[in-house]
Amino acid sequence: MSGTLRLIRSIGNLFVIGYPLSSLLYFMWGLSMKRIVYWDGYNVLNGVIIFLIIAGFVPFSISLFVSDLQTGWRILASLFVFPLLCCSAFFWMDLPFYKQVNEMQFDRHKYLLTYHNSIYGEGAYDWYLFECARAGILCKATLLYSDEYGEFYNDSSLTSLVIDEDVNELHVVIDNDLLYTVGHPSREYIVMARSAQRGKYGYNLSQYKDPHTNSLIFNLYECDAQFRCARLPFVYSVPGQGVAASSRLFVEIDETTRDVHVIRQSASQDAELIFSYGDRPHCHVQECSIPDD
Structure with missing residues (x-):
């Protein structure tokens, strides 16, 4: 067996095993964490990863033919990947694509005011405040308001993060209404x-x-x-x-x-x-x- 053919089969073996496992690990992480974490580039990163999972099905299919793993293992891998691929498509459509409207550095943290379309329909927004490490890598979400009918707080231009320096607190203001304060204690209104x-x-x-x-x-x-x-x-x-x-x-x-x-x-x-x-x-x-x- 030539060195080139051996290399191709080794890559095929790696892809047959690694593609399903890496996809599964991502979904286990995503399903458990997507509602409570966020970071700069969250939407882009998730979209890229899921696109790679879907696009990776083509080289995975080729790897099934060039791999020298036992036939049973290759059949098992292919049966496992197909439902995972379907889940990828549904998971991609279900991603909460947040739109960031304000950002503020306060008390050793970075705060991001974001929203995404409510499950209740077009024109209704769910508003979130993300408290992040100063670098904006990992964040914790707080749901500020969920609108069932799209009657209130549906204009993303009427928002602000206001620091009250007298008491060292950060206020979240939407449509001139005070919705949340980061302070002592942090509180909603x-x-x-x-x-x-x-x-x-x-x-x-x-x-x-x-x-x-x-x-x-x-x-x-x-x-x-x-x-x-x-x-x-x-x-x-x-x-x-x-x-x-x-x-x-x-x-x-x-x-x-x-x-x-x-x-x-x-x-x-x-x-x-x-x-x-x-x-x-x-x-x-x-x-x-x-x-x-």
């Missing part, structure tokens, strides 16, 4: 179509889960037009076992007194005032408290 306005300030209800008690904690923030925000003396806590059944909370401004009201409402009860903020803060229900600081 209850979407109310528009924040309640009083004079030059907007009022936003935040929520986060206390990792120690598993309670859902609500706070009220007063923000100016540049999204410099101050936390008001209001804490509303829902115990862990009651989180799923918690009432809907929202903010409104009393038209007569111009006080800020926090209202809760459930499907079975009328709206109930739980907190008011005018000349001084006042709680109206047991779950509400006014911190000393």
Whole structure:
């Protein structure tokens, strides 16, 4: 056997074994990680890899004929690769191709504001914030908002990442609404179509889960037009076992007194005032408290 023929058969053997295994390893990684990691060039890299998997089927088919592996192994490899090739096509179509609209360096991390089309239909976006290492290699995703009907936050040009240097926090703003804050603690905000306005300030209800008690904690923030925000003396806590059944909370401004009201409402009860903020803060229900600081 000539050296050239031996080399061709060795390459064929390598391709018959390596092509299915490398494709399988990629899919095992992709299926487990694609929803929680992202990096610069994520869309391009995934597209290139899956294209190579599909395009690699041609040299793989040729390798089946030039390989000197036993016939049974070659048949097994070919039977394994065909469904893998079909999965490649479906996986490619199912990739969440994110579109990045903003980027900001903050507190030793790089933050990317991105979106992709919602599963609910055209014109509806799912918004994500990716927290990345400073080099932008590996990132963790936070879902900010998922739109079922395409009614809100469907204009990607109305977005910004704003650093509040007074309190060292990063705000995510979409369509002039505050959706998320990276800070102490990091928190999301209850979407109310528009924040309640009083004079030059907007009022936003935040929520986060206390990792120690598993309670859902609500706070009220007063923000100016540049999204410099101050936390008001209001804490509303829902115990862990009651989180799923918690009432809907929202903010409104009393038209007569111009006080800020926090209202809760459930499907079975009328709206109930739980907190008011005018000349001084006042709680109206047991779950509400006014911190000393």
